[in-house]
Amino acid sequence: MISQRVKELLADMSLEEKLGQMIQLQARYFCEEDTSELTGPGQKLEFVNEQIKYMGSVLNSKTAKQNITIQTQQMEKQPHHIPMLIMGDVIHGHATIFPIPLAIGATFNTEACKMACEISALECAVSGVHLTFSPMADLVRDSRWGRVMESYGEDPFLNSQMVKAAVEGYQGDSIKDFGKIASCVKHFAAYGASEAGREYNSVDMSEGTLREYYLPAYKCAVENGVKMVMTAFNIVDRVPMVANRHLLQDILYNEWKFKGVVISDFAAVYETIVHGYSKDRKQAAERAINAGCDIEMMSDTYLNYAEELISEGRVSIEQIDHAVGKILMLKEELGLFENPYKDASELNEKKYLLCDAHKKIARKISDQSIVLLENDGILPLKKDGLKIGIVGPFATSKHVFGAWAKENNQSVSLMEGINNVAPNNKTVAIINDELEARLTGFIDIKDSIHKDLETIKDCDVIIVAVGEHEKDSGEAASKVNLRLSENQEKLVYEAYKLEKPVIMVLFSGRPMEIGHLLPFTNAVLQGWFLGNEMGNALADVIFGDYNPSARLPITYPRSVGQLPLYYNAYNTGRPDLESNEKHMSKYIDCASTPLYPFGYGLSYSRFEYDNLRVVIEDDKIIAEIDVENKSGIKGKETVQCYVRDISGSVVRPVAELKAFQQIELNPYEKVSCKFLLTKEMLKFHNDQLEWVFESGEYEIMIGCNSSQTTKAKVIL
Ligand code: GLC
Numbered sequence: 001m002i003s004q005r006v007k008e009l010l011a012d013m014s015l016e017e018k019l020g021q022m023i024q025l026q027a028r029y030f031c032e033e034d035t036s037e038l039t040g041p042g043q044k045l046e047f048v049n050e051q052i053k054y055m056g057s058v059l060n061s062k063t064a065k066q067n068i069t070i071q072t073q074q075m076e077k078q079p080h081h082i083p084m085l086i087m088g089d090v091i092h093g094h095a096t097i098f099p100i101p102l103a104i105g106a107t108f109n110t111e112a113c114k115m116a117c118e119i120s121a122l123e124c125a126v127s128g129v130h131l132t133f134s135p136m137a138d139l140v141r142d143s144r145w146g147r148v149m150e151s152y153g154e155d156p157f158l159n160s161q162m163v164k165a166a167v168e169g170y171q172g173d174s175i176k177d178f179g180k181i182a183s184c185v186k187h188f189a190a191y192g193a194s195e196a197g198r199e200y201n202s203v204d205m206s207e208g209t210l211r212e213y214y215l216p217a218y219k220c221a222v223e224n225g226v227k228m229v230m231t232a233f234n235i236v237d238r239v240p241m242v243a244n245r246h247l248l249q250d251i252l253y254n255e256w257k258f259k260g261v262v263i264s265d266f267a268a269v270y271e272t273i274v275h276g277y278s279k280d281r282k283q284a285a286e287r288a289i290n291a292g293c294d295i296e297m298m299s300d301t302y303l304n305y306a307e308e309l310i311s312e313g314r315v316s317i318e319q320i321d322h323a324v325g326k327i328l329m330l331k332e333e334l335g336l337f338e339n340p341y342k343d344a345s346e347l348n349e350k351k352y353l354l355c356d357a358h359k360k361i362a363r364k365i366s367d368q369s370i371v372l373l374e375n376d377g378i379l380p381l382k383k384d385g386l387k388i389g390i391v392g393p394f395a396t397s398k399h400v401f402g403a404w405a406k407e408n409n410q411s412v413s414l415m416e417g418i419n420n421v422a423p424n425n426k427t428v429a430i431i432n433d434e435l436e437a438r439l440t441g442f443i444d445i446k447d448s449i450h451k452d453l454e455t456i457k458d459c460d461v462i463i464v465a466v467g468e469h470e471k472d473s474g475e476a477a478s479k480v481n482l483r484l485s486e487n488q489e490k491l492v493y494e495a496y497k498l499e500k501p502v503i504m505v506l507f508s509g510r511p512m513e514i515g516h517l518l519p520f521t522n523a524v525l526q527g528w529f530l531g532n533e534m535g536n537a538l539a540d541v542i543f544g545d546y547n548p549s550a551r552l553p554i555t556y557p558r559s560v561g562q563l564p565l566y567y568n569a570y571n572t573g574r575p576d577l578e579s580n581e582k583h584m585s586k587y588i589d590c591a592s593t594p595l596y597p598f599g600y601g602l603s604y605s606r607f608e609y610d611n612l613r614v615v616i617e618d619d620k621i622i623a624e625i626d627v628e629n630k631s632g633i634k635g636k637e638t639v640q641c642y643v644r645d646i647s648g649s650v651v652r653p654v655a656e657l658k659a660f661q662q663i664e665l666n667p668y669e670k671v672s673c674k675f676l677l678t679k680e681m682l683k684f685h686n687d688q689l690e691w692v693f694e695s696g697e698y699e700i701m702i703g704c705n706s707s708q709t710t711k712a713k714v715i716l
Contacts, residue, residue, distance in 0.1 A: 005337065006328045009080055010321050017079055018324045019306050020054025024087065024263065024297040027061035030070045036060040039089065039475070040266030045300045053077035056327060057085035059297065062094070062406070064344040067128025071340050083340035085331055087184070087263075090132040091150060091404035092116065094124035095353035097411075097531030098362050100402040100473075100509055101136065101162075103369035105152035105553030106528070106601070108638045108660055110165035112365045117169025119358050122179035126352050128344030130334050131182035133230060135166035137217035138187055140554065141564035144197025146477030149403055149509030149529070151192055152217075153553030154566045154598060157657045159217035167224045175227065176335040178343055185221035187232035187265060189247055190214040194234060197563060199478040203234040208650060210236070211685045213568070219256055227330055228261045231293060233268050240275045242268040243287035253292055261326045263295040264288065270299035281305055289315050294323035354410055359532055366537030371526040372548035372602040373556075378501045378522040380544025380604060381461060384424035389456035389500075390415050392491055393445055394465035394507040395432035402509055402529030403474020410532055414465050414505065417535025422543050428456055431491060437471035444487040449494045462495045463503045463542075464521075470529055473509025482513040482560045489517060496520035505538060511556040515595045526552075547604045549636035549662070551705065556596035561587070567598035567706035568653040575654075599657070599705035605635030605665065607704060614700050614712040621677040621714055625702045629665035638662050641675040642709060644699040649686040655706055658682075675702070679716070 002010075010018075025045075027034040029052060039060065053074065061067050067086050075081045092098045098116040099107075107113070117134075124132065139159055140151040152162040163185065170183040190210060194201040205214075218229070229252060231241040241247065242264045252258045269288045270281065278284035285301035286309050296302045309315040334342060352358070372379070381388070394400070398411040412420070415429050430452050436443035456462070466488040472479070483489065495502045501522040506512055509529055518524065525548075530537055540546040557565045576586035578593070586592040611626045627639055641659040645652040659675050677700070679693040686692045698716055703709030 002325045002329055003332055006325055006332060009082070009328060010325060013080060015307055015320070016051070017054050018320050019303050020051065021056035021082070021324045021327050022295055022302045023055050023300070024057040024059050024295050025055055026059045026298060027066070027070070030058055030074065031061065031066055034061060034066065036062065040298060043267060043270070047300050047303055051303065056082065057087055057295065060088045061086055062088055062124065062127055062129060064126060064128045064346045064349050067344050068341055075340060082328070083331055083336040085131065085327070086129050087131040087133065088124065088129045089134070089404055090120050090124045090129065091134050091136070092402065093120050093405060093531060094127060094129070095408060096123060096358040096362050097401045097405040097408070099366050099369040099530040100149045100528055101152055102149050102509065102553060103528035103530060104365070105158060105162055106371055106550040107365065107368040108158070108551050108662060109368055110161050112368055113162050113165040114169040115361060116365055117166045119361060121170045121181045123353050123358070125179050125181050125343040126345050126348035128341065129181060130336070130342060131184055131228060132170060133184045133186055134170070135163045135183070135185060135221070136187065137163045137185050137221055138190070138192035139214050139217065140192035141566040142197035143482060143510040143554065143557070144478055144480060144560060144563055145192065145194055146199060146474050146479070146509070147192070148554065149473045154555060155553065155568065155657050156213050156216040158553055160220035163217045163221050164224045167221050167226045171225065171227070175333055182227035182330065182334060184228035184230050184263065185218055185226045186230035188218050188229050188252065189232060189241060190236055191232035191234055197478050199476050200233050203236050207689060208685055211689065215251070222252070222256045222258045226260065228263055229258065230263050230265055231268060233265050233271065235275060240268065240272045240277050242293050243272050243277065243291045245291045248292040261294045261330055262292055264293050264297045266297050267299045269293065269296045269301050282308065285309060286314050289319055294326055354408060359410070362531060363533035363536050363540070366530040366533045367540050367546040369528060369530060369550050370537060370541050370548055371550040371552055372541070373526055373596060374518060374521060374524040375602055376522045378461065378503060379542060381422070381542055383422040383543050386460045387426040387428070387458060388418065389459035389462045390418065390427055390429045390465060391431045391453070391462060391495060392465040392488065393433060393435045394467055394505070395429040397434055399434065399470055400507060400529055400534040401531050402470050403477070405531060408532070412533055412535035414463070414535045414538055417537070417539035418542065420536055421539035421545060428459065430456060435469045435485070437469040439471060444485045445491065447487055447490070449487065449491050453494050453498060457498050459500060461501045461503065462498060463505060464492050464495050465505045465507065466491065467507030467512070468509065470509070473529070480560065482511065484512060484514070492517050492520050503542070511554060513557065513560055515558045544604060547633060547635045548601065549603060549638065551599050551601040551638050552596055553598070555594045555598050558595045559590050561590060562592070562594070565594055568656055570651045571654050597705050597707040599640050600707070601705070603635045603637065604631070605629050605633045606631040607635070607637045607665070609703055609710050612702060612710040612712050614714050616714060616716060619679060621698070621700060621716060623675045623677065623700045623702060624672050625710060626670055626672050627663065627665065628670035629667060632667040634664065634666050636662055636664050637704065639673045640703060640705065642701040642706060643677065643682065644701065645682065645694070646697040646699060648684070648694050648696070652684070655701060657706070682716070
């Protein structure tokens, strides 16, 4: 439904003006002083400067000063003085940087996700940004893919819950409100399934699998009012997503009733030629417009060929008006026609960006993101009387923001965090040269390890801070090897030889291959990249100020050779039950189970589950279980409820997360957790791709992770 204002504009705008609204260019085309990085391959665009005044939106201009300038200049030149839409990648923070989305997923706390997005929205709104290209709803099962850091992991339910929280956090009740922005869910669809984890690679799967696993989180974003959808670079079923009529027209627009704007990813319209789908720019424009892509990001086919396509009847002016109408309606919903600068304010930037209140919240969320993978009891450490050796390239590094974050000078290193939280201990850092990124010529840590470690053999405990460079994670950062560098592994072995407890802390945007290092450690923390407060949060956990509660949102493989590896798999006809039977679905050189399963994480408390009760009431499954804290330490447990549909009109996953509850238990406290499962929650796409519930036998599995559950069967 378009407003009178938009109707009148459409009636009065020239075709060139309309096509300009359907183009998005990087900030450098509007402002010579812009310093933002190109987020895609630089290529020569074919338009003349005279046409710049028609452009309708700008990519990644992120300061109030620059955005006020760009908006003022553009509106003066634009024939109808239509305001620009200022969009950007605010993925896990604008100025205050929060944990990477994968680490937010590990919190299993949607309120934490929402809070991080609320603060990100406020900070970028006062910098003049109107829309963020977030959340990324791509389901990921293969950690070779660098953008796994940008996802919430491998589970459709957890992804959907986090995506919903993110959209709510960014958009609030109205995107016109102060400190609220529009949200764009990406990358539609299934970019996380790039074959072999190789960036931008092909995606090919059945529609059943697509709908069962990969589409739910995007659908959840649409159901929760997301204002924009970005198409993925990849093909699905042999058609590039930006021109994929089945997924865009049949599913997104017609089945899901999406009324918002669709934008391409960076140059993806042009790249349909490279894919071998469009024969030239003209056909690229035709196919993307006809599929329903409203804005072409950083390529120029619409501007240069739409008029010809219209004259040839290959595209209609009604399609152009429909797309431009949606774009103008989004600007109207943001209030840009009344106030084109919205919340942009240099004064408010000083007030809100990286303020203490935001950093305090970032620390609390970071605390909840750290996964305790191993602990022989060495953790938590005492806060006094210890001499702690901190070794490795992340011992004193402040480059702990992760991909998609503009680094600031206020991050807290591990060493600083330890000194902040436990100043009465002594700390010494050695072998702490920074890693170099592989893209700029990887340099491993120096190999003077043995000699250097001798200097700290009087320490009581050694913390080994190792991982991957933050630039070796994120977009265009796929890897075939998930191990630490050779000398970082040597550092672990050599530290162990000091015969002192070794605590390994992993700084990474993905699960790493660490199984072979475990015998040389006493405790392992998955630290991810947490942003500003990383050092403080790690210290909060190391010294027990925060009892670790995070759970893995993605499977941790024993070997990269197992990937893709995920908990909610189909059973096969010969599942590996770790028997000696030869003819089973397994490897002969590696166990088929993960190192750590989805949902796994340790605590300083000890939780025990007992007395699972499952009944059917009014066509619903009521499941209850007792959870007891068997320790003297208060802690938070994430009670996970999985379901298995034993048989169906198609094979069904061996487990599906359907609900989770986070409970705080005092020492020796016992509570009963109750889950309600409805037939609606058990629906799936059957062999005819109909969304149905099928009666039959179900197994209810409740526990602390996807592999450790108490089970009960019911007939529904
Ligand atoms: C990049 C990414 C996308 C991002 C866009 C704009 O290539 O794929 O996630 O939002 O370009 O920077």
